[in-house]
Amino acid sequence: MWIQQDFHPYAWALWLAQAATAALVTRNPFYLAVLIVAGLFLFATLSKRRRRLGDDHAAAARPATWAPILKLAFFLMLFSILFNALTVHYGDRILFHLPESWPLIGGPITLEALIYGLVMGMGFFALLLVFSVFNSAVGPQTLLRMAPNFMHQAGVALTIAVSFIPQTLIAYQEIREAQRLRGHVVRGLRDFQPLFVSLLAIGLDRAIQLAESMDARGFGGNLAALDARGRRRLGLATLAGLSGLLVGLLLRAMQGPGDAVGLGLMAGGAIALLLVFREQGRRLQRTRYRRWLWRPRDTALAAALTPGLVALLGLALLAPNLLFYYPYPPYALTPDFNPIIALLFALPLLPALLLPGKATAMD
């Protein structure tokens, strides 16, 4: 009934919102570095903890390992630095020259371009890191269980797909074996046809069997029927919400991000859509068997992250200059550093600090 967990999935979702926002709102390398260090430390803490708790927990969430993360970071940075330094020949601090006759990469190689490549690589990496920590902490099944009611059906389709993947891989093995048993040697692309078609046929057969079993257990019977009028009402409200977003976005693009009418329309559209979603969610009469424990440490996490998120969004919308960084002239090469702002980027470390040192089976 209770799932073993380090934090409540909703607390993790809040963490994801805060950390991903942090990764998206700035290109300042100092702040990004703070975020990356926080993320890596948390990642290390979680994987150590998981190893200690043993296999039970690892079944629920994917085991987190270092190697792919570090490899990814290395290649992202390298690619980004090389690409940017070689293709962008702009800036005052010239390191060396490549012959002008070389297409695209010929010309001066500047420190600014190098640094900006590094910064972009860091941005990407921070974002990837945030999502991998979240993935390993929550795991796809929990994630899908958390899906709000209006996304329930989409969540089911995804659950099915995720659970079909290992079966598809097994079927692939079996078909390959069967083909070899019939002397079928794969020489060209065309020889894959029987394999691929069988794989799909097996997948579809399974899908129908699964759907039978789901319907036989009452799936979809709990959706309150909606009459044509109700359906039209919800549909029109959706259209209105989408139109609001559309016009607002256009205004924002044309008049600049500060345009009040545009912002208002977007906010209105978003609220309309959210209301429609809530209404649609209400139609689904469904209860949940699983409960997650909301513990004091979840409250602590939420209490720290919520203001953190609000502060980041506020900064991004109201005082973007504080987060701004651009190494090329006429701007300064050295980024600003404000310890209080840096603290906002260190917040994603919090789960690592809040977890009890000694893990118990119930954690």
Add this chain to the structure above:
Amino acid sequence: MTRMRLFKAFCLRFRLCAPCRLPSLAGLILALASLLGAVAFLSPFFTAPEQSAMNSMAHSQDALLVLVLVSLLALAAVVTNLQAGRMSSKTLAVLGALAAVGAVLRLVPGPGGFSAVFFLPILAGYAFGVQFGFLAGLTTLLVSALLTGGVGPWLPYQMFAAGWSAAVAGLLPHMPRRPRREIWLLAAAGFVLGLFYGLVMNLWFWPFVFQPQQAEMYWRPGVSVWETLRRYALFYALTSLAWDIWRGLGNAALILLFGAPVLRLLRRYERRFHFAVGDGEMVNPL
């Protein structure tokens, strides 16, 4: 009244809604949400010219956040409204199965970084119609992202782009008596859609890679729409076109090789979804 009938005929012709009972609201929602997605992706093209560079650049760093949120809302609106918000377990399971096979295909490395991930959504869109195609495209991409840990701000772009590709395939005419021509048509579509996917996918980062003036192929706030288009075209041609042609050719080749049997297979399943009581037809579509 005649106009109504014409509209219905149009819907049936292009299978915008399976049994066209009313001018499909879901179809409209899909169209509007697609437009919203397109505007979100294209917003760099109509930025106000008089903005100060500094301010606008600072904002364009958070613009990605706004765009991602908007496109997520649009996707959610589509998903909850398709099939009138009531997908049958059959639809869900078939979607799931297609997405799983598609995601596995993405894991199979093809030559030159090609992946076969679009092949199935395109054929599914063609066989089962626009709405199902859109769903198939976006679930396939989402599942493979969940599988490979590729969740990030590019994901909504991928989902939209794949959904559109498969939905467009659903608009193509059916020629059951000329299977060979049908396959050539689909292969051509697969090629074009491969290019189209690349065109959309470059958009998500292109405006955010600030590059200084020398590099003529980067986005700069404040230049005219045409100039922006020209720059994007240059950027696309230089960085991405070769890959995309490769992807398009791969799609086309896969469809030529496997399209016919896969299409036959998908159609075999379709006929199981209708049944009759007594003499009347009771439709129970996918």
Add this chain to the structure above:
Amino acid sequence: MIHYRHFSYQYPETARPVLNDLSLDLPEGDFVLVVGPSGAGKSTFLRTLNGLAPHFYGGRVAGSLLVAGRDPVRESPRGMADVVGMVFQDPESGFVVDVVEDELAFALENWALPQDTMRKRVEEALDQLRIAHLRHRPVSSLSGGEKQRVAIAAALTLHPQILVLDEPTSQLDPQAAEEVLLALRQLNEDLGITIVLSEHRLERVVQYADWVLYWPGDGARPLLDRPPAVLRHIPLTPPLITLGKALGWEPLPLTIKQGRRFARELKPRLHPRPEPTRELNGARAAVQVEGLWHRYKNGVEALRGVNLQVRPGEFVALMGRNGSGKSTLLKHLVGLLKPNRGRVLALGHDAARTPTEALARDIAYVPQNPDRLLFAETVLDELAFSRRAHALPPNEDADRALLARLGIEHLAHRHPRDLSVGERQRLALAAVLVTDPAVILLDEPTRGLDYVQKRGLAQWLRELRDAGKTIIMATHDVELAAAAADRVALMSEGEVVVDGPARRVMAESLVFASQVNKLFRDPRFLTPEDVLAGLKAEDARRG
């Protein structure tokens, strides 16, 4: 409870209805066993009980059907979920979520029951099926029998009045099947749940049934009566009843215990027919396995030092529980798996060093799931595919002759996926026999086959053996092994524990003994044919 009135159902694009003008009432609270030749419409019939047919298969329905006062066609399967629980042949393909407990709660969540009720129901179901210890396990890690019990528990949580099971034990070994069936019997007795169950292996289940519903197929009327009355009239009977019918035993015994009385009376009159001695030609072994070890990547040690020698023309049955290493051993013989230690010589080739594609031409292998072996879009194409793959010239006449010998020539232009299980099994066999191989390997060939088809298969395998083929068959179908094999190798935990003539091994085993053998406890009598022949010999001696 269940009332069919002039009910018909027809699949799309078929000429005749599967259920034709059916009028039938099934009794409430009883255990109803549904039997019939494979492809006669048993599954279809079971699926009409909650509306899966027509809702999942399309086609046309007519007439009326009431199940617990509701019309499944109108209510659709989900509307019937609290009345009819459904369990399928392959439990794994019906699981929606990953953990046992969540799987049990799935129906409850759909039914929007409050959480404390859900909790109670899940605990009940866990206890009823004795799977409480599995509650936190991922479903994919369970054994076949455990999976099937989880599937039954998941169908029970909504407290249905009727539980419908479509061949629930066909993929289980005898012990696991026994556990599942005992659990069902208990549900029926303790809770009064009506159980409607289809099964081919009557010997497993007929003693639990209150009623038998027989589907003759071909649109003929079904027959519903008490088990002895139905079994007296139908050709599909387990060995014990076949024997009882042949000897006119009254009342017809359904269990070994009931049959013993007759056996005791018969025994003095029995004289075994002389065993035909078969000369095995050639000193060289067709298949030689020496000290074979295999460990799978996940660490499971599937084979531990297996030694086995099979001479040309021998017919060996590999028997043992699921997971005892039978399939792993077979896969080594065609090089699909490579040994960690030891050696496999197949027709003189080292199987680890020869590509499977080449070995497969002389060593045919039909895997557990024959569907995997079928790729083409028509039956005839399937054989042509094999010829192409082995670079043999096309020969449609020979292909048709092979199909005719297997009794499926009339299906030559059908799509393999439209065939029944038994037909697909035979087609898979045909697809690998095109090359006229010297050795034939079969993995569980009797899945989904009825008694008549099984007898046909046994007969046909014996003919192949008499034509000089070497046959190795992994099976837990005791009756098939008794009827066809010369030699039995019992496997357990990756080792061959007993190996010897079929008669001796089966007579000494408790679990792997055939029904007739359990009756007489005499190695000379394994099948009804043995007994009848023994009587004939006696009569001849007297007369």
